[in-house]
Amino acid sequence: MIDKTKKMIKSLFLVEIVKGLSITGKKLFKKPITVQYPEEKTPQSSRFRGLHALRRYPNGEERCIGCKLCEAVCPALAISIDTEMRSDGTRRTKKYDIDLFKCVYCGFCEEACPVDAIVETKIFEFHFEDRNEKVINKNDLLKIGDLYEREELKDRKNLG
Amino acid sequence: MTNKYTIPIAIKNEIDHVRAKFPSNENKPAIIESLLILQHHNDGFVTDSIMRSLAEYLSVSEIDVLEVATFYTMINTEPVGRNVISICNNVSCMLRGSDDILKHVEKKLCVKVGQSTTDKKFFLKDEIECLAACNGAPMMQINHKNYENLTLDEVDDILDKIK
């Protein structure tokens, strides 16, 4: 009986709606959390996994030794590598392609790499105008690596 | 490529004598003693061409000879000094002060164990085991001759006398 009366009063005075609107009302006077992308951007974790890059050693030598562990570990089979013996007798890749449509950005390649050559940078904004461009080759990967090496080092420092 | 070495008849006879000690179809056991003989006649070391000739003479493979020659420290594959000094450092000699003698000789000749002097006069041999003269410890052997109950002064005398 008492419960029924309480329910009637609640529905008569729209208590639930007032409660709900009070939250909306409070937010009206607070600083909004919406980010005005692309003018504004959210902060990224040092662990963010975005576009791939191939790194170099400080002396300019590419790190990748063509061990193909990233290719083997890739769950989406996005990486394809061909290796050869370079003229100085070292093991190097002659082809290092990543299909960015297949890639699921899981970061396994990064983890498998014994020489920290393949990394996922914080870049997450990229587009293609031609479908063929979805396959990114070794040269492009190295270029990205060169451009973002400093950030990469900073991220690694943050991770300790 | 080094020139071919011909084993002299006299040494061949010595090697044949060694070979006769072993079963007729087994030539490998004769390698070690043959190498010692050849080394003795070649200023204390054997060269590649000597090893090749020995392998041919004993009809074993060349690598067999090289294996033996590099395994044992008593066979030298590089030129060494004319006079071979062996200072015993086994228990008896060690207790009677062979370490001091060794250090003294090293200092006097300016070489370390296993090295030859620059004028190729002396060779201080490495890894010397007991030379069966414990009664005269400490002792050393130079060119197969024993010098026993040594003191540092005596060592100086002995080394100075040797040409």
Added chain:
Amino acid sequence: MKIYINNIEYDANPDETIIQVADRNNIKIPRFCYHKHLSVVASCRMCLVEIEGVKFAQPACSTPIKEDMRISTKSSKTKEAQKSTMEFLLINHPLDCPICDQAGECELQDVSLKHGDDHSKYLEFKRVVVDKDISPLISTEMTRCIHCSRCVRFGEEVAGNKELGLINRGEFTEIRAFIEDGVSSELSGNMIDLCPVGALNNKLYSYKARTWDLKQHPIISPHDCIGSNIFYHVYNNEIVRAIPKENSDINQTWLSDRDRFGYQGIYSKDRCYVSKHRKNKTLERVDSQDIIKKVNNAINSSLDKNTSSKIGSFISAQSTSEEMFLFQNLLRKLGIKNIDHRTNERDFDYQDTYPLMPSLGCNINDLSEYDNIILIGVNIKTEYPILTVRLNESVKQDTKIYSYHYFNMDEDFPVEKKFVMNNTDLLSLFQEHTLESCRNKKNLLVIGPNITYFSNQSVFLQALDKFAKNINSQIGYLTDFCNSTSGWILGNVPHRTIGGVKLDNPGLNATEMLENDLSTLIFYNLDPENDFHNSSALINSLQKSECNIFFTSYLTPIIEKYADYIVPISTYAESDGSFINIEGRFQSFNKVITPNSNVIDGWRALNELNILNNHQAYTIESIRSELSSTLSKIDFTSKILIDKKKYELDKSTKVHKNSLRHIYSTDQIVRRAKSLNETIQANNKSVYVSRDIFDDSENKKILKVVENNRVFKIDNFQIRDDLPSRTIVYSSSFNNKFTESKSTFVSLKK
């Protein structure tokens, strides 16, 4: 005898070791130095197992079993022992698995994952060993070596030629060849398989792929008549390496270098990828769909113009059995009888009384049962390297080996006695010869392919028949190509049809075809530069004939100059096929790689020609069933049946000129294998002259040889004292450069 492993009872023979019983029953014991075909050294200590009642863990490879022995491969003591051993082995092993070609199939990796610890107590510097360049086939990374000494024992015990050794001792131990020598064994590639780590590796495969990328395809070796079983490893439709496929009847776990690296010839630069047809004296490209029709028209128009006896056809004995079957099927149905596969031979008088096909006369496994093996004109080391392993085994079981040859050749097994004589002396020797030590024993006379090149082959075979009867010996043959047996049995000879059935009106043999000015010549899978006994006779008949049809995988200068039709056909690995080895073993294999789209499968090309002529069409299965029904009727143990024709002994005083089969020039594929031809043993490319015919004192640098009224000048020759008198021997890799026929009489010009 009974022993217990992990508390389960197993039967065992008294002379076995623990590891043998365990291997037989699929109980895994880790090991590095133990190999079933090599002697036991127990140097790696990885196979330590606990034995009840024995204080310390014992090596399973060298501990003989005892009645009621109780062994544990899983106890904590065993595991502790194995873990400690593993830690020691890894102390000096570099952590370069990512760039090591062995990774993924590395025994050290596998064992350390399963039995090793995840950390090492060793923090000091690791040792580094300088790499050696030991061979163009084997790459080395000696820092990785764990000194199991398998490669050393292989050289000593199996290959019979110890070239690698363990040098120095303790910390400084390393595997090395003598001073600056490399490895020159014809079986050296097996060290790559034996090496449990990445210290010895395949140079051709270096950094090409990872082991997990590869697809494995079984195939049969096309380089010798032994028929070794091989696995080809394929990456992106390219053969990247070969490993032996274990077959205890043939090659066991071994493979000769020729079989292992010969596939390089498939990727030769002179591969023929385009169909061509000669129009107005220039070769023009033809669509690959049309070439078969054009060839068919050419053959049929030639048949219309001339009689079928004006058409000659040659097929290589390296072709597959399917190709041989279809080839003779096509030609015989068209009425063409002039078919031959014996292009290297010259004298065919023997052919009517020859056995149905050349055969070793026994199984390869049974070679050790013979008391004496007598080799006639064959050098096992260079011609049949894989047999070196078998003969080494035989010698250990007291088989004596005798050798008769016109050249003093090294062998990697002990030879009881060598007879080095020139052809005439050999021939007169065999007439009377009784090898006393072989009387009343089990003997096998093995006739090598060099004898078949002789211009008086028939006389030789007759004399050998007599010799064999004198010493009561069986006769066996070794043939020069992998599938000569098929050539005989599948009717690719002019006087017999399929199954060895005799023909009443035989066609022309290889020599007669070249001498008889035929109007149309068909060549299947042949290299005209090297595969013919007499190359100038061949060129002569190519010039005279109206139409030359070449089915070929390679474009050679002669083909480009004289061919009217070129059909690019597949090599052995690019099509399904079968070979019959010298024991009579029929072995089939499937396509390993897909060739360039313009290349036509050999058997399909022939099948299409069959269809165009309204003959029966075949599939690979129907050919194989037809072949096996033919083969099932044949007795493979048939013996030599030379009849008693009288032959005159050639007593001329001319000089004998013989070829010496160059190890890597035996067939058209291996001839093009680049790396094999860079090895030390391939350097043997000289002309050898016996001292008695060349006067050194005149100090002449040029030898003038007159052959068939043509003068050949040889400037690069060696005078050898160990050659028999009146002999010139040249390496077959020289063929066609200064000489006309493979084996003949010549005279010298002052």
